[in-house]
Amino acid sequence: MSLLRSAPYLVVLVPLIVAAALAAGIRVWGRASAWVALLGPLTLLAVGVASLGGRTSGSLTWLRVGERAMVVGYNTDALAAVMLVVVGVVAACVMVFSIGYMHDDKGYVRYYALLSLFTAAMAGLVIAADLVSLFVAWELVGACSFLLIGFWYEKPSAAEAARKAFMVTRVGDAALLLGMAVLWRATGSLDLAVVLGKAGSMAPAVVTAAAICVLLGAMGKSAQFPLHMWLPDAMEGPTPVSALIHAATMVAAGVFLIARVWPLFAAAPAAREMALVVGTITALGAATVALAQRDIKKVLAWSTISQLGFMFAALGAGAWPVAIFHLVTHAAFKALLFLTAGSVIHGSGTQDLREMGGLAKRMPLTAACWIAGAVSLAGIPPAAGFFSKDEVVASVMHASPWAGVALFAASALTAAYAARTTRLAFFGASRGEKPAHESPWTMLGPLVLLAVGALVLGAVGAPLLSALGAESEPLSLPIAGTAVVLALMGAALGWRSARPEAAAQELSDTWRSLTRAAFSGWGVDAFVTRFVVRPTTAIARATDAMGDRLLIDGIAEGVASLASRVGGLFAEVQSGDGQWYAALMATGVVLFIAAAVWLVR
């Protein structure tokens, strides 16, 4: 135990070595790779639990620039320990689940190598004590996300989605890098302890600029409006990957980042305001979109965006421990929902809700786990989601009543889409073509574990919040009561909207166009394509034609053709005619002799 606590960098080293070993023997490992890969998450879990008892930190100087030194280090405070446990548990569940889910895939070992690499990167992100190693890990999780979304890279839509995810998050990453530059200039260090220590004494404009840059980086990673469009597309990846990366851990890294650099935000009210607005818009908007989706994974993707919006709103309200609490419960119930969705897809062969129906009879345990997750997502007591969402709404209500009301609406919508999806997938008559079958135990085991977590994690709220240094507020009856009533009403409406007659019913024109707009994510994607992507592409084309092809290629090709032409002149001399060479030689000899005679005269 003490070894684990004194050497927390093992959480990076172990999965990294596993990933390298798997990658080196990609044709050798076979089925064994899953059990080897499991070493990584178990290390995270062990170190995380050991570190709950007390923090350790260490650092070394990487390089010196003049009088400034760049320090890299690790730090396992309560926040890092909690995150390590979350990442470890979810990653372990996902790896065990994937044994069944990825059973017949020809990229089995590559899959586990990438999952291990991701685990290493995520662990590095969590224990980083400085912005340099944090940023390296931040980019590495992004790269792993890219590789895993595009895991089935032969599928054009998957390759396209991977590229899109990479490009969109890159926008945020560029802002984060800019924020690091601002902080380096203002404080002369990227060591978090130093930077955050000086946060209070920096000029307000500087600290606000830095905080907004960090916020933009977090928004890209956590798929917040308007940088959210990559996450629904990221569902092209294998479903367990969506559970691990695009629900529980990586997308929550934005929330973690802001919590990590909280003193900056404490000193920058404008950045907090922005987080609150962005989070509220995202929470409400994404919930409406989730209500109109037809693909079970897309529902969950939009739901994730919405729930991350809740966390951002909590951050904006100044209650970062509450955001982390919601992160933890969300990791449990959303990973659960994604894995059950994976089990459903595995058992029924489809991910279109219109082709499911009646799965509860065929897959009873999967259905039970799904319902546990959905209840938690909808925020119905006593599931974990209720407690964390209640804390979020209460803290936001405290900071801005308007945002609080919007979050109430978002909660009701959350319950509505949770109920709708549940009914469409698991109840009513079967609409599938072939009969579904229950999944093997390797897939059900993780589901049961996460289902227990999704139901009882509410109990860890108070100790978690106090470990993070915040008071846990007692449930305020008006807010909790309103939330429960709204959730039940939303669930009832969602349940009703999914009744079998509704599918056949003729809709009014306005309602139909509204549904279509919501289905497409309120046209944000089309808007961005039209006003950002296309102009950028046009500028790139123009520079390519003018700058690259005309100027650069002109110079390069001009030099080349000049050389070739001069060479052509001399090539004429090499006629290949032996007598011609002999004549040249004879002329040379004569000239030499003449010169010699003339010189010694």
Next chain:
Amino acid sequence: MTTLVLACVIVAAGLYGVLSRRDLVAVLASVEVMLGGASLLLVAYAAAGAAPAAGQGYALFVLAVGAAEAAVGIALLVSLVRRGRSRTDQIREVRG
């Protein structure tokens, strides 16, 4: 002095033959003529100098080298003629 001029004339005549004739046999013969001129020069200088034996020795060497060169040259020539090429302007593979 006369021998010297004669040697120069022979070498020049050979050179003219090497450069102007298109027939490979004629070119080879002209090379032999040039060698003959050079040998004559060696013998002539040696006779006028202190160690005539050395010059004559070298001349003999030149004859031997000339014979070897003629053997190689004629082998090449035969090989070329077999491929239907007996003129210098038909051998241009090393054109740049």
